[in-house]
Amino acid sequence: MHIDLLACTALYCNVSTYIKGVGTILTDQLITLFEEIVGKENVQTSSVHRLAYSYDATAQFQAMPDAVLSPRNTKEVSEIVRLCQSKKIPIVPRGSGTNLAAGTVPSSGGIVLLFKHMNSILELDEENLTVTVQPGVITKDLIEYVEQFDLFYPPDPSSMKISTIGGNINENSGGLRGLKYGVTRDYVCGLEVVLANGDIIRTGGKLAKDVAGYDLTSLFVGSEGTLGIITEAILSLIPRPVYKETMLAFYDSLEQAAETVSSIIANKIIPATLEFMDQATLEVIEEFAKIGLPTDVEAVLLIEQDGKEESVKREMEQIEQICRENYARNVSVAKDEKEAEELKTARRAALSALARKTPTTILEDATVPRSKIAEMVRAIRRIATKYNVTICTFGHAGDGNLHPTCLTDVRNMEEIERVEQAFAEIFQAAIELGGTITGEHGVGEMKAPYLEWKLGKEGIEVMKKIKDALDPTHIFNPGKVFAKSAKKRVVVSGGSDSTRAKDPSGI
Known part of the structure; x- marks a missing residue:
């Protein structure tokens, strides 16, 4: 496959910037309808609240939503989706905002959907070794809860102290234990999902075997919130x-x-x-x-x-x-469990520690076959030297998933361009070694320009057809996964007044 590094780097440069949310202007009447669904206290439209949810953990990406909604149950999610679909209002589902590929940045404006009220562990089934949870459950809380019953939920992303199960499922998150135990997809056996028309479906279940029809559960896992809104999950457990x-x-x-x-x-x-x-x-x-x-x-x-x-x-x-x-x-x-935990905690703190060193930390994610680890490490060092940038490398070496992390300063545009060129070559090196552009962080908006390198044009077209079938009006997390043909550099702006306008139609 021919890879046009200059073209992709240019597109990456265009998306690696602040972007104003310019999608939907919500009317007072629409705001009132949302308040009727979730309660006035769960609809936020002030500049402060909108700004708080205009970014995630990805450097250089920011966009203002038009409102922030916090539903309390699946029925409310369904009603929100039906209203948004009728008005073509974008919806961005969000957990704790730990995404590292701009996957939860509301780049087209619209609604940010929070799950802070939908954060319950609903059922532990020790006979079937499953646990049923809502999307807002914190990953580490779930792990510690099932350990009380000598059970084990293996996926352990470094962000597990704050990341949510819903976010983990949408990104198919991995973690330090991924080499032996696999990733999130390996433990999701059933889902409740709200579709783009507001319908609610259930996939899978508490079954060891189920080949009835297409594997819809696996389709939604890792879909980055672009195909449906996950409101409940049945997860499999193993003995601790x-x-x-x-x-x-x-x-x-x-x-x-x-x-x-x-x-x-x-x-x-x-x-x-x-x-x-x-x-x-x-x-x-x-x-x-x-x-x-x-x-x-x-x-x-x-x-x-x-x-x-x-x-x-x-x-x-x-x-x-x-x-x-x-x-x-x-x-x-x-020498003991305490020392072992200190070592693992230190490794999980790598990003936090690196982020203290420079104004901007860009954590990337490239995966190669295990047998190619040494070659990939050498390639990263060579590329960092070539572009005169500081790149620290750590990661899940056992499954080939490395995290080259650049310490830089977003205010130095000349250096940022070199950083982007370096990462483009790192992704290219991963592909040439039989790897991929992302092993666990997802594509989001940041890596969309590179996805064709991995899937080819034909693969992208297949994905677009799936997207069109499940979300024909493209209200779910627009701008993610699929690269836009044009981007524009603008800065975040707009206050609470900018989100409201009078619509002559009444809504």
Whole structure:
């Protein structure tokens, strides 16, 4: 496939900026109708509230919604959708705003839909090993809740302390345990979804097997809020592992650490966690967490295995030997559960720690086959040097999912252009190595210009037909996944008065 780097970088430059929400002008009559559905206290149109939901965790993207609505149940969501569909008002479903691909930025204005009231764990079914939840449940709260019953919900994105299950499902989130246990899709067995016409459907259920018709559950998982509004989910659980050990391996060479990852997998060992951090990331994490990490090494692997004690000990001994065979300077096993948790917490804090160093932190997400980790790490270093930008690399090395993270300053436009060119080449390198432009952050608006590199024109057309079938008026999260042909650089503006106007039709 021919990849036009200049064209895609130009389009990326155009979307990597502040964008004013210019989609829908809500009338007083429409505001009143929304208030009748969810209650006046759950409709916010002030500049302060709109500004608070004009951005997510993605650098350089911002757009004002016209209103922020907080429904209390599925029926209210359905009524909101019916009204929005009749007036072609965009709807952007939002959890905690931790998205890193501008996936929850309301770039076409319209309604931001919050699920702060729909945040209950509805049922734990220990016989069927399932839990039924609303979309606003915080991921870590769910994990800790089921652990009380010696059950385990494995998906653990780094944002799990604040991210929601609804957001995880829409993005098909991964996490540190993805290598052994898979990603969110592997644990979603049923959904309740509001369609674009307001109809409510249920997919899947508490079933070990179900091949009745198309797999609609999997279609909605990872759809980034573009096909329907998820209002309830049935998630599968597994027995909680009874034992685990955590290990750190230190390297004087990035490549040696990457080769170790490939060697562990080649020896048919699948750790629960196999994380990679380079020196720049280590220095910042140690400054932030102060847990005694060495800062004079080029890379560290954080490795954890869980299961039955005998097998865990045996496999960790094998892993230690593999690390030393690949020239690890030192291998250290966490002495207790407290130390192990400190190490994992420090890794999860990587983005927060890096974000303290410069005005702008751009965290990216590229995935390659496990066997290509070393080549991808070398490519990232070469590209960073070529464009004279600072890129720290960490990530879920065991499943090939790396997070090259650039420390920069959005006010320096010349540097930002070099950053964007560097990331374009990083995505290209991932594709050439048989990888993808995103392993867990999603496409959103930011990566839409690159999606064709992965899927081809034919793949994009298939996706557009699915979108047209389920959301013919394109009210669900417009501007995401599919690249627009033209973008315009403008800044956020507008106050509460700008969201309201008189419509001669009455609504």
